[in-house]
Amino acid sequence: MIRTRSRLIWMLAAGLGLATAAAADPPTLQPNALEPLPLGAIRPSGWLKVQLETQAKGLGGGLDEFWPDIRDSAWIGGKAEGWERVPYWLDGIVPLAYLLDDPALKAKAKRYVDYILDHQQPDGWLGPIGDAQKHTPYDVWPLFPLYKALLQYEQATGDPRVIPALVRCARKIDQVVDETPIYEWAKVRAADYAVALYALYDRTKEPFLIEAARKIMAQGHDWRAQFEDYRLTDRQTSGFGMLSHGVNTGMGWKFGPARSRLTGDAGDRDAVFQMLGVLDRCHGQANGMFTCDEHVAGRSPSQGTELCTVVEAMYSLETAIATLGDARLGDRLERIAYNALPATFKKDMTAHQYDQQANQVVCSREGDHVYATNGPDSNLFGLEPNFGCCTANFHQGWPKLAAHLWMKTPKGGLAVAAYAPCVVTTEIQGKPVRVEVKTAYPFRDAVEIVVTVPEPMRFPLELRVPEWSRTPSITMSEVPFALGGRKLRVGDAADVARDERSACYRTLDAEWSGTKTVRLELPAFAQAYRGYNGSTAILRGPLLFALPIAAEWKKVKDNPKFADWEVLPKAAWNYALELSPGRIEDFVTFREVQPAVDAPAFSAGGASVQAEVRGRRLEGWGIDRGAAAPPPKSPVSSPAPLETLKLIPYGCTDLRVAEFPTLLD
Known part of the structure; x- marks a missing residue:
């Protein structure tokens, strides 16, 4: 009774905007x-803008027109699903609409937002309380x-x-x-709500919101503890477990970084690196992700x-970059965004996969399948x-990346989280500043x-130097600048020194x-991934290279808009490469190529860089359970003739091989 009464006093006081005596x-x-x-504040340009425009013309911009779970959702008074799908969709369509400044997409988002806000429940709850699909009433997830x-x-x-609607709803939650x-889902995804409460606190300074975050994190699953004593080292093949679930893991x-804002604990801050290391060892893939099917x-x-899992892992990294400011996380974000994300879509973004495979040589529903628990x-x-x-949920991937490319620093400057073409407009020292990034990165260096x-001013840029770049340099003409405490003359080029070949930030302190x-x-x-x-x-x-496999696209189902497709191989794929992982630069040649006109950057026609290697067919390596059999243990031998193979960026492929057996030790 005392606890309930005290809590009531707190709620009444907080509701009136008063401080509590307690x-x-x-x-x-x-x-x-x-x-x-x-x-x-950040607008995509170049190839990134084209990617977002492609998404808007594909599934991303039209689900509300034909997919019942959005079009007829209980979130807007309909009878279809009233649980996670409209919130997921809004989490992507809102940034897509405003990054592209697209009036039609803005109107779509506004229709749903207006209904949700205008129909807030009398007790503060936002959205339906249960639905026709029998989702639990007052499920907070x-x-x-x-x-x-x-x-x-x-x-x-x-x-x-x-803001008032969210604060009121937070009290109900x-x-x-x-x-x-x-x-269930809320327990393993508690950090997502905590991060939102932090943002709400930044806007309102309501102490209640920090206490609400502390409570939700205390009730949530402790991912740091799980990965400090990780038991799920093998392939999970049966049952449903929240703690082995890929999406939950990516989220x-x-x-750890989210909890560190409450605790200040260095172990919480470092927990993301523990998770990444364990997953790389047990379930890691060359595209920066881990298996989860x-x-x-x-x-x-x-x-x-x-x-x-791909898009949620990206958002987790974007959040962790803000919390920690660690350049290593930007390296991982780019590896995932420029490989795993585009690889899982039809290149016009009118279709997507549920599961992608690093060695994906056939996409068919026929026969047995290798997936741990997923269907054909x-x-x-x-x-x-x-x-x-x-x-x-996929809609958040590209827009959230674009929205997090740059961030502000405590010293009044700007920092790069990831490199891509964009335009940043913001204020520094109360004055408008424009930063345009002109680049074909990651396809160029x-x-x-x-x-x-608008007038002379001084502020720093924090430029992320990736771990993989051996001889990075920074050049700026016409203005003096300092790098690493060393004053440089006008027009000087600065080699970027760093410690122990780790990703880092270098501060460029300039008078603009x-x-x-x-x-x-x-x-x-060239680098070798084992x-x-x-x-x-x-x-x-940041790019992974893969052998593209000529393919036949076979329509298997018409939908109200677009279609479902099988993709079947029309060329050989089972090659072993002539290379030694320890001396990979001796065996791989990279070439810049001219992409096809109007082809998206992440498509076979849009590929603007190739890797040339030599390999031999490996006749004993074939299909097993609807997929490429695991690569035979290297090194292997083959009597087949040597062939020159042209590899392209992984994200440009549909069918592919990315992990190869090798002919040499």
Whole structure:
């Protein structure tokens, strides 16, 4: 009774905007290392803008027109699913609409936001309380992605309804989890809500929100503890476990960094690196992800990785970069974004896979399949193969990346999280600053950063130097600048020194006036990734290279819009490469090529760089359970003649081999 009464007093006081006498010291948050810019401050350009436009013309921009789970959702008064799918969709369509400044997409997002806000329940709950599909009333999980979507909407529009509605709903959620602690999906995804509460606190300074975050994290699954004593080292082949589930695991990457804002604990801050290291060893893939089809499935490159896991892992990294400011996370973000993300879509983005495979040589529903627990449709390209969660959720991948490319620093400057063509407009020292990134990165090594200011001013740029770049350099003409405490003359080029070949940030402290250009060179070289059974994959910079396999696209189902497809091989794929992983540069040649006109950057026709290697057919390596058999243990031998093979970026392929057995030790 005392606890209930005290809590009631707190709620009444907080509801009136009053401080509570019970709190001797107001709760505080550890500051972020970097602050994300509000939605709209970064606009995509170049190939990245084309990628977002392609998404808008494909599934991303039209689901509300034909897919019942969005079109007829209980979230807008319909009878279809009223659980996670509309929040997922809004979490992607909102940033897509405002990054492209697309009036039609903005109107779509506004229709759903208006209905949700205008129909807030009398007790503060946002959205339906249960639905016709018998989802549990007052299940808090769907509100976690809803908070993310509405906070982005408020950033982009300044809609005055959003913040009060979210604070009111947070009080209801707090009451719900007092009566029924979080369970199932909410329990393993608690950090997503905590991050949203932190953002809400930054806007309102309501102490209640920090306490609500502390409570939700205490009730959530402790991902740090699980990975400090990790037991799921083998392929999971039966049953359903929340803790082996791939999407939950990808979302769990942010748990430690998110909790560190409450605790200040270095172990919490480092937990994301522990998770990444363990997953790389047990389930890692050359594309930066881990297998999960639907559950963690070992290191064989024929096992699948769910699309939801890819986009949620990216968002976890974007969040962790803001919290920690660690350049290593930017390296991982780029590896995933420029390989695993585009590889899982039909290149016009009118279809997607549920599972992608690093060695993906056939996509067919026929026969037995290698997936741990997923069904036979899992690697088809379609509207909702296997299950519709990815159909609703994939939309956040490209837009969230674009929105997190740059962040503000505590010293009043700007920091690069990931490199891609874009334009940043923001204020520094109360003055408008424009930063344009002109680049074909990751397909080229050079990045030009054009800074425009209205009057002379000084502020730093924090430039991320990836681990893989051996001889990076920074050049800036016409203006003096300092790098690493060393003053440079006008026009000097600075070689970027670093310790122990680790990714790092280098501060470029400059006096800006008018328009000035910084040129960053990040020379990339061939690197060997050692995979399953001693197989080898070829990396250059953030890009993974794969052998594209000529394919036949076979329509298997018409949908109200677009279609579902099988993809069948029409060429040989079973090659072993003539290379030694320890001397890979001696065996691989990279060439820049001219892409086809109007072809998306991530497509076979749009591939603007190739890797040439030599290999031999390996007749004993074939299909097993609807997929390429695991690579034979290297080294192997083959009497077949040597052939020159042309590999292209992994994200440009549909059917492919990325991890090869080798002919040499």
